[in-house]
Amino acid sequence: MQVQVSTHQGPIPPPQVLGGYEQVHPGAAAWILREAEASAAHVREMEKRTLKYQARDALLHRVLPFSLVAILLISSTFMAIFANVGRGGIAFFGTLASLVTVFLKGGMGTKQ
DSSP: OOOOOOOOOSSSOOHHHHHHHHHHSTTHHHHHHHHHHHHHHHHHHHHHHHHHHHHHHHHHHHHHHHHHHHHHHHHHHHHHHHTOHHHHHHHHHHHHHHHHHHHHHTSTTOOO
16 A cells, blocks of 8 residues: 655645646636735735834834933923922932833843
């Protein structure tokens, strides 16, 4: 007894199978090839979009925390100058302490 096993991986079948499809249904081989091309183009487009969004997220993860710290430092400085020196100083040094803590721990959201 002989057993033949064959496997296939990918969007385009082997030439023998593709020829068999064409014999059973004329135009099937061309349709399969067009669909494989469309699928590959779609995958490339999705990968481009993913890279674009990852770049945007990386930028936002840098800009937003910096902006928040800058706003807090400026606000606490104005508070110290125009309102209450003690509370403004506490807010200023509290922001600095938070910033130093995040810096020493290696960033926000990191697991150690």
